[in-house]
Amino acid sequence: MSVYLWVLLIIIVLQRLFEMVIAKSNEKWMKDRGAIEKEADHYKWFIILHVLFFISILMESYLKDTANGSLNFTLLVIFILTQLVRIWCISSLGRFWNTKIIILPGAHLVSKGPYKYVKHPNYVIVGIELFVIPLLFEAIITAVLFPLFHILLLSVRIPAEERALTEVLLNTKREETGK
Template sequence: MFIYILMLVILQRIIELFVARRNERWMKSKGAIEAGEGHYPFMVAMHIAFFVSLIAEVVFFNRSVSAIWIVWLSLFVIAQVFRVWCLLSLGKYWNTKIIVLPNAEVVRKGPYKWLRHPNYIIVATELIVLPLLFNAYFTALLFTCLNIWMMTVRIPAEEKALAEVTNYREQFLIE
């Protein structure tokens, strides 16, 4: 079960990187600018390290599937449905980088109608749920903490970039 889920998630991430690259090219051809370049390599490294840590903890410590695996797997599947909803809602504006198109209207549909950063909630959920599915408690705790730290950098950088060149302030009533 571990290998199949891991392969599926890694394949999903690889596909998302291709989609992000395509969207980045399209946005930059329209005059989009990138922000937060300084933290992006650290974020990528964190996500790669997450998979390395998960594999290492499960393999080297012989972790088995959780007794409540159905709960964790259900939460993970729900998170994947919401992930796809986020990607489809943002369409060509979705990216793993902070890329903003000057004078663009901020997307306010799908989960973005109610939340400013639903995809980050989904990522946080995945970083907890996937390791707990396999009793990888160290990975769950470490990468939850690292992700919290990363979001204290990422979200302000993204909000600043959006507020500077789009209608973000008006859409979210930010002073």
């Protein structure tokens, strides 16, 4: 792998670790205010998926011997654009952004930023990343498999999140109407 690709990979991993720090801080803030984590059983599979994703990129790049690979600037631009939307998602949710399903009673659903247009924009961004990042490293197999694994996990995650969000809406509505 070229130096540019190593630098990019390190930046991506550091970004993900920084996001985990933000998520943990947001989790603590929400739980300090009475928030409850919902349907956590599948969360470990997201962690496993993302760890294996980076291992798969490294292994495939190594096996293909892409040592002299250069950056594909079109893919890099797509990646950068996805990062801007990712930041937009995180900043729009603010303290409510998390990698877990954590519900704060009495909170209202966020409907600003990309959430005004798409119900789960961050999942779309992650799907694009799971395709584009491996292509930057010429890891074609990873680019095909991991978006499919992501879709499979989302078939569990999105319904779980919808149930939790519906609960928030119902509880908020009850509080507002006094019933």
